[in-house]
Amino acid sequence: MLEDIWSRFSIGREDHIIVQLQNGEVWELTNCRRFRRDDKSSLNYDYNGHKSSFPCLDGYIYDKSKWQSTVVTEWDLVCNREWFGRLIQPIFMFGVLLGAVIFGYLSDRAGRRLVLWSTSIGIFLFGVAAAFTYDYYSFMIARFLLAIAASGYLVVVFVYVTEFVGMKSRTWVSIHLHSFFAFGTMMVALTGYFVRTWWIYQIILSTVTVPFVLCCWMLPETPFWLLSEGKYEEAQKVINTMAKWNKTRSCKLSELSSLSCHGPAGNKPSEVEKHSLSDLFYDCNIGTRTLTVWLTWFTGCLGFYCFSLNSVNLGGNEYLNLFLMGLVEIPAYIFVCFGMDRVGRRSILIFSLISSAVASAVMMVIPKDYHVWFVVATMAGKFSIGAAIGLVYLYTAELYPTIVRSLAVGSGSMVGRLGSIMAPFCIYLSSVWIFTPQLVVGSLAFVSGLLTFTLPETLGKPLTTAWEETEKESNSGKLLPTTNNTELENTAVISPGDSGPNK
Secondary structure (H helix, E strand, O other), X not given: OHHHHHOOEOOOOOOOEEEEOOOOOEEEEOOOEEEEEOOOOOOOOOOOOOEEEXXXXXXXXXXXXXXXXXXXXXXXXXXXXXXXXHOHHHHXXXXXXXXXXXXXXXXXXXXXXXXXXXXXXXXXXXXXXXXXXXXXXXXXXXXXXXXXXXXXXXXXXXXXXXXXXXXXXXXXXXXXXHHHHHHHHHHHHHHXXXXXXXXXXXXXXXXXXXXXXXXXXXXXXXXXHHHHOOOHHHHHHHHHHHHHHHOOOOOOHHHOHHHHHHOOOOOOOOOOOOOOHHHHHOOHHHHHHHHHHHHHHHHHHXXXXXXXXXXXXXXXXXXXXXXXXXXXXXXXXXXXXXXXXXXXXHHHHHHHHHHHHHHHHHHHHOOOOOHXXXXXXXXXXXHHHHHHHHXXXXXXXXXXXXXXXXXXXXXXXXXXXXXXXXXXXXXXXXXXXOOHHHHHHHHHHHHHHHHHHHOOOOOOOOOOOOHHHHHHHHHHOOOOOOHHHHHHHHHHXXXXXXXXXXX
């Protein structure tokens, strides 16, 4: 078995064919260059004599059996321009990183609703613009801006849902957002199967945001953010509307004891404290927590994209492999939903990380002839890492107070996108050794799983609004809920069985 593993190292020799012209010249032809041998009598495949090298100046012929048109064929991103093609995914992920930081910060300043609307508009505009670009550089710029907008939307929508839904349904609603991400992956595979022209494919995927762009103005701002900004009257109106929809009693913000320090309800404090990334290292305990959470984000995103991007190397139909990589996430999120509310967030996260490490190790010892088992092990790894990345959004939001919650999720997503940027390079390194992605992901997942033991459990605990509550949690090992947290979250509960107001 060990011989089988080490035999997967790449030899690194480029295949070529030998042709002899009518004038007696002998040429070696490869995909990107052609070589003329000085010795016209040598027709052996292996030739060690002197030969002259010439680039391909007559254009390229592409295999169109799978794709009619791609960005590679559009701008000849092959041979000496191949590295331009390899930069597309890392630069996109770098844009995702910047978007997580920028919009995580802006949502804590300008509000969740405004950022959701602006980023959804950006996804549509930049997505369509990428389809109509006239050269490689304009395409990269459009894709980079698309990545920034898409990342900002993804980060803020999880914070928005977390702050709008109470403890009763927070887990299911937050994780179901990831389920739609998995459905999106499957739709990407299906769209790619039926649409083989890249710019049509790009337009189709960009138009899915149109319904949300038209309806986003109807969404209210979250009461948690309004409270953090001292906008008590607006928060009261939102809470009253939520109570009406849930057919429950509304709470009066003026009666919540923890608000008394700010003055009567309806009076905004004279100055609202602003926060920065350094606040995620509020003290030693919080700083250690932040580093552990960041490592978990990095590992989750690296593993998630390594398993997804490597699906084209599994053999068989690439579209089917990608579809299966999305499909396996659905049971992973169902597992997370049931497990988090019964066993706890921390325990399920540890189990998922360790399981992905085990799956990666198993993939490295499966003989290359056992293709089906290798696919099964890959799906098991994607199941585990998908569960981890699906959980970490909600878990991160619950570990930090309202004043820096978007910043915490945004910074975690930023670090995670570093893993996303590294994922394509891990896949490229599989040309040196085919198991490089599994080795890197498995090692990091195992270390992250062990470090997650140091994080507190948040199951059944209300969201904190200030550092004092989080500090008590760190010192005592459990959260000491305040009056406004419990009362507000009881009002904010949106149960799947609840019905809306009578028409």
